[in-house]
Amino acid sequence: MQIKAAVARVQGAPLSIEALDIEDPRDNEILVKVVATGVCHTDLVVRDGMLPTPLPVVLGHEGAGIVTKVGRAISKVDVGDHVVMTFNSCGRCPSCQDHHVSYCHEFFPRNFFAARADGTSALSKQGERINGNFFGQSSFACHAICHEANVVKVDAKFDLELLGPLACGIQTGAGAVMNALKISAGKSFAVFGAGSVGLSALMAARVVGAATIVAVDTNDDRLAMARELGATHTINPTRVDATEEITKITGYGVNFALDTTGMAAVIRGAVMSLAPMGTCGILGASAMGTEITLDEVHFMSGGRRLMGIVEGESVPEVFIPMLAELNAQGRFPFDRLVKFYSLDQINEAIHDSETGKTIKPIVRMS
Template identity: 70%
Template sequence: MKILAAIARETGKPFSVEHIEIEEPRQDEILVKVVATGVCHTDLVVRDGMMPTPLPAVLGHEGAGIVEKVGAGISKVKPGDHVVMTFNSCGTCPSCKNHDISYCHEFFPRNFEGARSDGSSALSQDGTPITSNFFGQSSFASYAICNELNVVKVPADIKLELLGPLACGIQTGAGSVLNALQVSQGDSFVVFGTGSVGLSAIMAASAVSATTIIAVDMNDDRLALAKSLGATHTINPSKVNSTEEILKITGYGAKFALDTTGIPAVIKGAVESLAPKGTCGILGASGPDTEISFNETHFMSGGRRLMGIVEGESNPDVFIPELIRLYQAGKFPFDKLIKMYDFQDINQAVEDSESGVTIKPVVTMPAA
């Protein structure tokens, strides 16, 4: 079947919107008519050659759409169901069996290698294969193939255009707070970086009534938005020392901190801002060989903790519907982060994301 797709053909170059072919779904696969897809920083990291996903590739991993066809072995969804496509996993390793799906032992090959487990691709152009299966979906396209392990059925009465970002960025921020750190009522929480992930973390902390919620960023407009979404305090580290300010606000340091920047110096400051027995979560790194250093005595003597977090430690089948319920209850207004773009304008969406003009771009597919 002919589909429309945005192809990353060359490292660091704009996406090329072209017609390509997609295979029929196999027995264990699901064909989804994509309605909209979020644009995530990870898509751009791959486009820019910082991950070994082979180009040319169809990226996109925050897809939302309607099930078109299912293979004979599929029972989880049926044609006509509204779904979100999230990260992929194997379903059989010790982590998956323990419901720690985001720490699947095959997370990297299932999400970044750009092929089915047998090495084949569902996408091609004039007989030449194009890298597909990115995060088990490659949803920068009018149709995508996924499987039961990374598809989540969602209510049909919620606009699908909004729901794609719940698959990764927003799930990561909110899940880091609710699942990994387990911030709760009365806690103090500080987030470093107020992009879509950091702002989602703030909304989640507010939803569980954390008492002190501190946003740290050098963009005053983002800090103002953070305040409107639940932050009780904001800090611009270009104007003041963020660690000193956090200690001043909390009296002894924060119980929880979350770094969304991946910058070693920022992570060091986040650890320094922790109270005794406090925990800092980190969501990314600025490069594959990046190292973090901090004062051993301060870290050890206060019983402080540093933890890596992937995809918000979420079980998407449970957590994405939970986020939708919070949204419906008015406690998680993630729609305030989203700006819609026509699919043909995907490169403008990317540019606006990279410049900071747009927090969470979502590209919508043509109706036909």
């Protein structure tokens, strides 16, 4: 079958809209007609060559759509089901067996190597291999092949065009608060970076009842949005020292901090903003080899903790439908972050994401 897709061919260059061939799904695969796909920072990091994904490749890993074909071994979904495609996992390693699928021992090859487990790709163009299976989907396309491990069935009552970002960015931010940090009512929380991930974390902190919610960002428009979504305080670090300001607000530092930037200096500041026994989570993608420097005495003497978080430590089959329901109830309004683009406008969507013009772009495939 021939499909329309956005192909990354050159590091840092615009994606090209091309007609590709896609194979029929194998016995253990699912073909999804993609309705819409979120644009995530990770897509841009990979396009720019900062992670080991081969080119040419079809990126996209926040796809939502309708199942059109299933392999003979598939029992989780059927033709016509509405689904969200999330990150892939092996299902067999100790982490997967313990229901910690975001820490799958094969997370990198299953998600970043853009190939099936046997090294093949379902995508091609006139005999040229186009790498696919990025995050088990490659959903910058009108159709994508995914797997039982990374497909999540959702109720048809939800707006399918809106749900794609729940697969990664929104899930990551909200899950960091709800699943990894496990912030409880009355606690204090600071998020560094008020993009889609950070604002999702902020909304989740409000859902769980955090008493003090601080958003830190250099973009005043993002800070204004943060206040509308539930931040009790906002800080622009170009004007004041964020750590000092957080200490003034709380008296001793926050119980929890979350860095979404992946920048070593910001992470250090987030850790310095912690109260004794406080925990800082980090989840921003950065270049391989990036190192973090901490004040050892401050870190050790206060019993502070630093933890990495992948995909919000969620169980997608449970967490994605829960976030969709919270949105439907008006308690988790991530729809306020999005702007829609057509597939032909995908480079505009990427540009608007990079420049901060749009918090969360979603690309419609129709």
